[in-house]
Amino acid sequence: MHILIAALHRPTKPTGVCRHAVNLAQCLVDTDQVTKVTLVVGAWQKDYFEKTFNLSSQKINLLSVDIKNSSVSRNLWFLFGLPKLAKQLHSNIVHLSFPLPFLRSLFPCPVVTTIHDLYPYEYPENFGYPNVIFNQLFLKQCINNSDGLSCVSKQTLEFLKIYFPHIEQRKKTTVVYNYVDFSQIKPRVPKNIESSINTPFLLAVAQHRKNKNLDILIQTYSLLLKNNQLKDSTKLILVGSSGPETENICHQIRTLSLEERVLMLSSIDDDELCWLYQNCELLVVPSSTEGFCLPLAEALYLSCKVVCSDIPIFREIGSSNCTYFELQNDSVENLSQAIIQCLAQPDSDYKYPDYSFSKSNAAYQYINFYSTLI
Template identity: 30%
Template sequence: MRSFFELLPSRIDQAIAGRTLRTFRVRRQRDRFGAAPAASDGQPRRLYIDVTVISRHDAGTGIQRVVRALALALVDEASPAWEVHFVAATRRRAYRHIAWPDAGRAVAPIAIEARPGDVFLGLDFSLDMIRRHRRQLAKFRLDGGGLWFLIYDLLPVERPEWFSPNNVIRYKAWLETIAGIANGLLSISQQTADDLKHVLADQYGLTGGYSTGIIPMGHAIMESVLQNAADISSAPSVRFDTTHPFLLMVGTLEPRKGHADILAAFNELWRQGSDYRLVLVGRQGWQVESLCNAIRNHPEHGAKLLWFDDVDDLELEQIYQACEGFIIASHAEGFGLPLIEALGHLKPVLARDLPVFRVHEDRGVHFFPANAEAGELGDHIRRWIGDIRAGTVTVKPPVANWKKSAQAVLAILD
């Protein structure tokens, strides 16, 4: 109920505010900011990295693996010209310094303030806190700081039917906030950059006045794990038998991820006597109650069909290593991190034929038609597995890593 009342002003606003009013508000906000002053001489620039969500609850999603890996890499790659600080906000407390990832480290919880050349990097997916503390962030920019945000996708605007109504409201309120205050916007792929440009122009009349950049994504899960090497070496084994071949899907179970299509295809294969195993790793999302019930009550559940909704990064790393091949069936993505995580483990990948995935074609990714029915999709899966077992699938690992990702961010911020 609290969420309903907190979002009520945004709910009403989005119901009545048209493009003209949204454009006016964004333009009025942006007109408050002049040219950024030069960085202070003799002082390092401060980079404030927002880790609001992950510092409170690390759900192990793809976005959080990106946040964790990139935040840690930025600390390692920043030159002495930068001071890197992790910051977070709560409903009642504005953005301030926090001790992360080492919660035991002594850090004074001082609210962030800008001097010329400082940068706030909205790395985490902090929809509510950015909106709630927009005045603090606007003052940060007025005082000479830069506001940059990483955009993962625009799907809640482009395909709202795939998301819960509250999350669509939260996302749109966040996007209008950053459209009004951001110096620059980073994207995780060319697809996301193109979508961002279109949405900002279409929704807010914003066609310029902000900087952009595309960040290459790393893929190594172990580079984002916070535990030390001893913890990694003593990680518990995978909870199912990995000695028999299995196909893997990774990602939250939600409508756009395409799990239902893959399950239907495997149903056809199993009906024909196939012994292929399908392993699903991901938490239950929204609008998938019928799918989750179908999985739990499936006659092959626990045998040829396995679903784990509480896998941590250490276990996921082992599952990637053990799988025979990887399937990504999303109907849309801003990037598709699990795809390059699988390629990073030199695993064959079968993907829905989308432009965002086609950029990986030269790395050995195979494709099935975007609108394939269960029977046709099953045929593609059967042929793909046959090629894997015949040794005719060649996989090339991604060239980017989190070190290069961090270097790209720092180069853009310079």
């Protein structure tokens, strides 16, 4: 089976979508059924895909498309260039690593799309107006044209059914969790914090978007310092690519005079991320909504303490292994108490055992799903 994975995307630095595409490729090539995976990216992505991710398998072919990195150029390529490529390569399945506009009639094989979330409907402010109108249109068009939809969580599938009633009667759907695999990773201190490696720190891994609620975390961190409920040397490290909330986050940090205490990182590799998980006091995930939240699963896999908002998706992933706080009422006070409670807990040797998040299980589920479509 030859799988073509479309990962051509606007960002010039690695994102969660990039990681999903690479993880998808890596789990598929571990199976006997898949003989080749073509991972398609933009020319502007090629360098960071090669340097940031492990693509050493001989079954994986990284193919870069040299087009202009603009909305018009990318969408035209999705509509006409991608199906042409699928024909040239004799692909058995085209897997879109995120929803994008395409014309099903032009493809010679089934098309599967990963649905990470329903943000264009749940959180339109993440995109702004009028951009969100196009995001909703492209998402709807992609869902209606796909042969199969792979949701990253049960919660995502439930939201899909809310916004697209009777979708399970019209399309083949499945839930395949993002997997966690640090078996080949060697932890390494991120370059930008080498001078701070001996100081304690809280960690958050999230793109700068409204639903991530990083403003609540920053307020809480400031309050804990002010009340002497954290060691004075404790820093806050925010890992994530810039987004609609970047300006507000930076303004908040300046307003609270936290410039020397809050470190902002982006585009770090898995070795550096692993070190941060293993050495932080705890990971904080204060989101209002998520499709899956890979950082939560990664942190638990590495026995990291986690404080997160009490929303259904986090209960689905974290079960009883997290300290939860309510976003309603006084979210800052609720989060501060949860952090204090979590820090007071003894360190655990707990190792995330859930097979649902394993690489082999993800591969098995994808192969089975593809088989129903071919």
